[in-house]
Amino acid sequence: MIQRKPNTILFLLLGLCLVSSFLINLSLGSVTVPFKEIFASLTGGEVIKDSWRYIILEYRLPKALTAIIAGGGLAISGLLMQTLFRNPLAGPFVLGLSSGASLGVALLILGAGVFGGTLGSLLASSWSLVLASALGSFLVLLAVLAVTFKIKDTMAILIIGLMFGSVTAAVVSVLSYFSNAEKLQQFIFWSFGSLGNQSWSGILILATCFILGVGLSILSAKALNALLLGEQYAKSMGLKLKQKMVLIILATSILAGGITAFAGPIAFVGLAVPHLTRQFVKTSNHFILIPAVLMVGAILMLLCDSIAQVPFTDYTLPINAITSLVGAPVVIWLLVRKRKLFF
């Protein structure tokens, strides 16, 4: 008989982990807020100190939501790229999206120094940062899509994406070389990545990108399953390959581009989370992988952010460093233990 194992237990466990890491993330920070009071703030109940409510609702909650969106979104875009390019090394940034965002921000921050003038300093507010990086990734996305329409070979697209990344990185270096120390520092801080300091309106935009990207991913899940057999098989089963490829690349770009714009270029999550998830989810069905990868990505990001806060101190470490410091050993340990990369 054909048996398909239900995944209820898996998703229950993941859900439980997600909720607990969400609460852990909310309860940790430089100010100690009692657990009961966190709950009261969230549910709109009586809170002893008004400052606690403010910290939870205006600082920690937006940050935790950003962590969920950033972790889940980047992880999904990594999964999409790995399946589309049939390459375990692919991640959301192979298409040069983050390099595009970096270039946008570099032009804004560093270009202001190089070209001088009041125009530069006027633009360097936080909103224009978001705009610049979104514009940067969007332009690279357009270039990649144009290439996708022209070239059939996904490997060629992968390499072209890397070339885009290489060129933009070079332009960023040139800009860095000519800019002053203060501007350079500002740019480097952006590249550390940051989940905090999001306004609620920012989160609304972020959430819109997220829902759009995840929706497109779920719509492409059947095509992604077919692509597990490679392009020729997928085509032979009646798949409209070009159309689906555009849809998948669009989903990745919306997710990775939007998140990079708000939270900076957060490395590692997109590449590692899909591999991490495949170690314990015993299926390649994207209808199960997509939600699982989303949840694992969100959990990982929440935990990394909790660590980055360095509980009970005033320090906040760059999130970009923590995701790699925490994540990389986990992935190495898993691979060494199982001696096999499931892909």
Next chain:
Amino acid sequence: MQHHISEHIISAKNLSIGYSNGKKPAIIVAKDIDLSITKGQLIAIVGSNGIGKSTLLRTLAGIQSPLNGTIDFLDKPSKSYSPLELASLLSIVLTEAAVSKNLTVLELVSLGRQPYTNWMGSLSNNDNAIILEALEATQLSEIQHKKCFELSDGQLQRVYIARALAQDTPIILLDEPTTHLDLFHKASILKLLKTIAHKKQKTILFSTHEIDLAIQLTDTMIIMTPETTVHNTPCRLIEQNVFNTLFPEDFIVFDKMTGRFTIK
């Protein structure tokens, strides 16, 4: 001769195959191919390396377009079929494809139902029954929950064939299904294909270098040489001395009595 129109499942007229790249002149691999293939046959395509066996299969499968001439399926031009209609008419088995080995046998075979399922790919009872039948026909029921990376080459080949069976098409095209296999597994794959062709009335075309096995096991053979492409039963092909045109005659000759090639 009496013809039942619907019996001609594949027919090709004046077919030229090869590669064209926009402005450059097209590279013709083989030309003047005429085929008329009836239902329920196991057909081998043989010829030396680079003669165009794979190109012919790819052209028939619609992966690449013919340079000239026409292909008809069930007396309708192949171009008149939509991708989805074509997917319920012919399925393919490729050896050197970028297939994820992390799929279980069951998952991989189930993917064959894709042309018939909804946007979520949910399988109906009918889908499940067809998948089960495909697993049984290829003797994979026992190992259906194994991952593909745990399988031997012979088992893997059967999995790809089962996937094509699950796609439930009257035509199956296979590109060198017996490479990397030992004699026993080569013979069992071909035997399996013959059983499927006759029992389920499917038309199965495969390219191969195992000419002596093909002579024993196939219904008809398509012989591709630089000059011509001929299609006939193995016996008639032997009578017509076609096999001697396959390779340089001063080096390899075909012995009509034993049905084998010998090296001079």
